[in-house]
Amino acid sequence: MSGQPEGGHLVDVAAAPTATGQPMVKAEQVWKSFGKLDVLKGIDLEVMPQQTYVLLGPSGGGKSTLLRCINHLEKINAGRLWVGGELMGYRQRGAVLHEMKARDVARQRSLVGMVFQRFNLFPHMTAIENVMESPIHVQHVPRKQADKEAEELLRRVGLGEKLDTYPAQLSGGQQQRVAIARALAMKPKLMLFDEPTSALDPELVGEVLDVMKQLARDGMTMVVVTHEIGFAKEVADGVALMDGGVIVESGPPRDVLVNPREDRTKVFLSKVLA
Amino acid sequence: MTIGLNQSLPAGAGVPAPAGTRPEAIKAIPVRHWGRWISAAVVVYLVVALVFSFTRNHNVEWHVVWQYLFKQLTLRGMLLTLELTVIAMVLGAVGGVVLAVMRLSDNPVLSTISWVYIWFFRGTPVYVQILLWGNFGALYYKLFAGLPFTGIVFGSALSSRVIGTFAAAILALGLNEMAYAAELVRAGIISVDAGQQEAALSLGMSPTLTMRRVVLPQAMRVIIPTMGNETISMLKTTSLIAVIGGLELLGRLQVVWSQTFQIMPLIVVACIWYLFWTTILTVGQHYLEAYFGKGFGEKEAEAAERRAERRTLRASVALKQPPHDEGRSR
Numbered sequence: 001m002s003g004q005p006e007g008g009h010l011v012d013v014a015a016a017p018t019a020t021g022q023p024m025v026k027a028e029q030v031w032k033s034f035g036k037l038d039v040l041k042g043i044d045l046e047v048m049p050q051q052t053y054v055l056l057g058p059s060g061g062g063k064s065t066l067l068r069c070i071n072h073l074e075k076i077n078a079g080r081l082w083v084g085g086e087l088m089g090y091r092q093r094g095a096v097l098h099e100m101k102a103r104d105v106a107r108q109r110s111l112v113g114m115v116f117q118r119f120n121l122f123p124h125m126t127a128i129e130n131v132m133e134s135p136i137h138v139q140h141v142p143r144k145q146a147d148k149e150a151e152e153l154l155r156r157v158g159l160g161e162k163l164d165t166y167p168a169q170l171s172g173g174q175q176q177r178v179a180i181a182r183a184l185a186m187k188p189k190l191m192l193f194d195e196p197t198s199a200l201d202p203e204l205v206g207e208v209l210d211v212m213k214q215l216a217r218d219g220m221t222m223v224v225v226t227h228e229i230g231f232a233k234e235v236a237d238g239v240a241l242m243d244g245g246v247i248v249e250s251g252p253p254r255d256v257l258v259n260p261r262e263d264r265t266k267v268f269l270s271k272v273l274a
Numbered sequence: 275m276t277i278g279l280n281q282s283l284p285a286g287a288g289v290p291a292p293a294g295t296r297p298e299a300i301k302a303i304p305v306r307h308w309g310r311w312i313s314a315a316v317v318v319y320l321v322v323a324l325v326f327s328f329t330r331n332h333n334v335e336w337h338v339v340w341q342y343l344f345k346q347l348t349l350r351g352m353l354l355t356l357e358l359t360v361i362a363m364v365l366g367a368v369g370g371v372v373l374a375v376m377r378l379s380d381n382p383v384l385s386t387i388s389w390v391y392i393w394f395f396r397g398t399p400v401y402v403q404i405l406l407w408g409n410f411g412a413l414y415y416k417l418f419a420g421l422p423f424t425g426i427v428f429g430s431a432l433s434s435r436v437i438g439t440f441a442a443a444i445l446a447l448g449l450n451e452m453a454y455a456a457e458l459v460r461a462g463i464i465s466v467d468a469g470q471q472e473a474a475l476s477l478g479m480s481p482t483l484t485m486r487r488v489v490l491p492q493a494m495r496v497i498i499p500t501m502g503n504e505t506i507s508m509l510k511t512t513s514l515i516a517v518i519g520g521l522e523l524l525g526r527l528q529v530v531w532s533q534t535f536q537i538m539p540l541i542v543v544a545c546i547w548y549l550f551w552t553t554i555l556t557v558g559q560h561y562l563e564a565y566f567g568k569g570f571g572e573k574e575a576e577a578a579e580r581r582a583e584r585r586t587l588r589a590s591v592a593l594k595q596p597p598h599d600e601g602r603s604r
Contacts, residue, residue, distance in 0.1 A: 120467075133477070139478075186477060
């Protein structure tokens with residue numbers, strides 16, 4: 001049992017009131033360019049609360065950039081992007097947009113958890129310190145309570161025995177599970193996963209996917225960039241194939257992944273599944 | 275131990291492949307490094323010759339060296355040297371962090387101020403800066419506190435009263451060190467993986483909090499060894515204060531030899547003490563590096579074990595049970 005995710009609920013989404021009918025993520029004609037290079041060219045996207053939405057596609061297609069725009073790590077050049085009904089990074093007064101102060105952007109981000117391909121754990125802190133860091137310093141949760149909640153979270157992702165271990169001594173799969181626990185500790189409304197299993201040894205992919213599947217079943221709203229078609233088939237409510245900065249095809253996984261309409265999708269799937 | 279190992283592996287991986295008994299180790303004649311032995315012998319021969327000629331050299335006047343090595347005036351000078359080193363380095367380190375953060379800030383006002391500061395203080399020799407602060411009265415006879423161009427003055431004082439030799443030394447060494455430290459800190463900050471900042475920001479941490487809790491502690495790992503180097507360098511740079519009449523180690527000895535002409539023995543005294551303190555600092559630097567390397571090196575395992583022990587102890591105290599009865603071991 002030890003070292004494996006314990007099962008049981010990772011989050012208690014049912015307890016949190018969710019505004020029904022309103023999308024958790026809404027993108028409207030989002031454009032993003034780096035200099036002369038257009039990376040996103042008019043993205044429209046809606047992710048409803050408690051949905052798991054998977055972004056597929058070749059590298060350089062704009063998937064990760066879109067994810068980073070959602071929590072405002074990148075500023076979009078045109079269009080609108082809302083999370084939980086709030087415009088990300090801007091305040092609208094009449095027809096005029098005002099950039100938000102760093103403090104307000106930070107508040108918005110604290111509701112959006114993000115998991116990175118390369119884990120990005122804080123190497124100078126132990127597993128539990130990584131998880132406790134933000135609740136204590138951003139949300140000002142009392143240390144004792146934060147410690148208890150962090151221990152509980154780490155136990156649930158199967159790392160109850162690694163609380164006091166530094167990231168350098170954890171396997172990739174264990175590090176990524178700490179990273180997920182760290183993001184969950186902020187009690188986010190939305191979780192973003194940027195190729196969470198791409199940097200892992202093949203035999204460690206399963207333990208991370210298990211945690212993510214559990215999260216999906218618990219009703220966490222998730223946007224996942226991944227190449228794991230199996231994961232998309234099993235838990236996704238919606239799938240989009242991105243290439244060249246546009247969404248080529250989107251819909252439920254049984255349509256997009258099993259009976260794709262677009263040739264581009266067919267080509268991509270045949271390569272990934274080959 | 276075997277149980278613990280099996281537990282951490284997935285099912286099925288705990289069974290090792292069958293292997294025979296360990297065979298006898300290879301016995302071979304190691305490569306002989308004759309060149310090393312010969313060069314070592316040559317070096318030893320030369321060192322012995324050098325030490326012999328130095329100790330037998332009458333110009334060193336060893337009895338004068340011994341006479342002055344622990345003399346009160348030497349020790350007093352040494353104390354001032356250490357004081358100057360510590361104060362200038364603290365000023366330099368704190369100011370350096372501030373300047374580096376300013377330099378990397380989005381705020382163009384802060385970043386420009388920092389750039390100009392570093393440009394000036396790195397662009398002029400520290401020797402010249404010491405002369406500048408030491409002779410500040412020649413530049414501004416009086417110092418005023420007030421608003422420029424308005425005629426409003428809250429108070430004034432003679433420059434020579436405000437900036438004595440000690441203050442001039444601190445200003446010169448500290449302000450100069452700030453500029454160098456700023457560049458070291460900046461290099462340290464830049465060396466931290468960009469993913470760390472992104473992770474911190476995505477957790478809702480403000481840029482300031484990110485810098486303080488995530489980036490700077492990791493940058494310290496790179497900065498501390500170089501700052502140790504700077505401290506060693508500073509200890510020696512304090513000797514330049516002699517030029518404005520500072521009575522640190524070299525300054526005091528200089529006063530003596532200007533009257534007794536025992537230049538060489540007193541220089542040897544200075545060398546001995548500078549070497550002594552730089553050696554101490556080198557050892558200290560080693561421990562600092564070990565401390566700031568946590569989470570990266572071998573020490574982390576020990577630290578983690580201590581924490582785990584404390585945690586188990588806390589838990590068992592809370593449950594009023596002895597630690598070993600608890601059933602879960604970390």
